[in-house]
Amino acid sequence: MTSRNSLAVTRYTAFDVHGRGGNPAGVVLDASGASEQEMQAVAAEVGYSETAFLVAGGDPADRRFTVRYFSPLAEVAFCGHATIAAAVAVADQAGTGRLVFDTPAGEVTVETRPADGRVLASLTSVPPKVTAVAGADLAEALVALRWRPEDLDPELPPRVANAGNDHLVLAAATRERLAVLDYDMDALGALMARCGWTTVHLVWRESGDVFHARDPFPPGGVYEDPATGAAAAAFGAYLRDLGLVAAPARVTIHQGADMGRPGRLLVDIPADTAAGITVSGTAAVI
Template sequence: MTEVLRYSAFTTHPSGGNPAGVVLDAGALAGDDAAMVALAARVGDSETAFLTAHGTTPRRYRVRYFSPRAEVAFCGHATVAAAVALAERDGPGELVLDTAAGEVRVATSTDGGVRYATLTSVPTRSRPADEATEVAPALAALRWSGDDLDPALAPHVAFAGNDHLVLAAATRARLADLAYDYGALEELMRRRGWTTVHLVHRPDPDRLDFHARDPFPVGGVVEDPATGAAAAAFGGYLRATGLVGEAARVRIRQGEDMGRPSELLVDITPDDTRVRVSGHAVRIPA
């Protein structure tokens, strides 16, 4: 029987963060996509990571990520969860993960008695979102208006393994009041190829601290409490738009409005399109 571990990522307590399933030995399921989707649906988390050892190369794994509905090319919180699970089994160190989005390197360590992981994304990119075909229908599905947007943070479609629409709320109250049209947003996201809509708010224009929320209807989940892939894409967005012009660390607080507080740390380097995303992860008791 396939063993599924469960970890919560981007938190130091199992009641916070984003839960993920982790299958450390998915060799028996290799090539059986239907079985992996079914198992991910039974686990019920937004994603489950399925790992297979990469031949004789130590600390290198093939990884596939499945939501309860379908495969996702890359998932940040499940990567952090899987890396911490491997660190607990094999000890901390450097890992190489071969994902559908490309090679992702992860460093694991211990911080304050809790396991900690830093993933390095695939190269990021970001482009302005089209007003007519992307921004306007997204606002309609969210039940937002143009006045709800922060003009200092332009809408973009950002990539770090998956595409994410980035929209910035002008107020924390607007971000907190998330009551969107699930069917309409899901249909738009499928049509545009977005994995999540990354909704952010910047409380202080002089600080690189953000609140975030990520609707994920295409995965069968109303909202993600911590989205590492979107955080990496957002780091690329900040770099591409010139909002970050030097080496910087960005703090993203997510999940607070769901009662699952999470903290994601994003490190950006001006001359590197890859972004590093860090956070803790803890085992969820069976």
């Protein structure tokens, strides 16, 4: 499909479950010559939380692309679900294999391969980092979310995790707390803009390797993101940094069910603390 701005947009849903649910993303496989303003206009027209814009490198055999990501409101340094969608879109046109995406957050490698009759894409993030969150910022976030301190799981302490951009990680003590999302979008958005957080990654631990997540995304003009690969990568780093998994490990994140868009993200966490986190999923054409 071509937008009014003459850039051909393909629509995929990433991290879907058997072709259903997942997180919609726009993909422009050839954004050569497009200006920042044109890309922003296309992303706003598409209306998804992110649209990925690809420009192929000089040698097609390198399978290397410069990639930029735009939400309806602004450019984002890195987006996991749009990366998965873009990688599957490339595989659909040119076959599976290794891709290299040069993003504003750094170099991201993506492996695509056949799996059960579909294409499975696995991105490996830039080297992640995990930092403390200021007490005043945490308190303000809880007020905006309409959460109480006792709603938090004391075994999964709040942190800011980054695997391409910053995410505030907050763990709910119960599934019931996670299921109710009723926050002040203006207040949380203002705090996130001040702190530079891309999403707030709300999680609940079902077991040692299974988690459920929700991601408010006010900076993108989106109340909630259905499946968030960048936050999943950051969360993998969080689990490793806090010793909450025995790396190497794989965890599964279920996201989007509370929105009626179930998604599944597979997160592989290497033992090397300097290594990026790998997030895998499928994507289906919408």
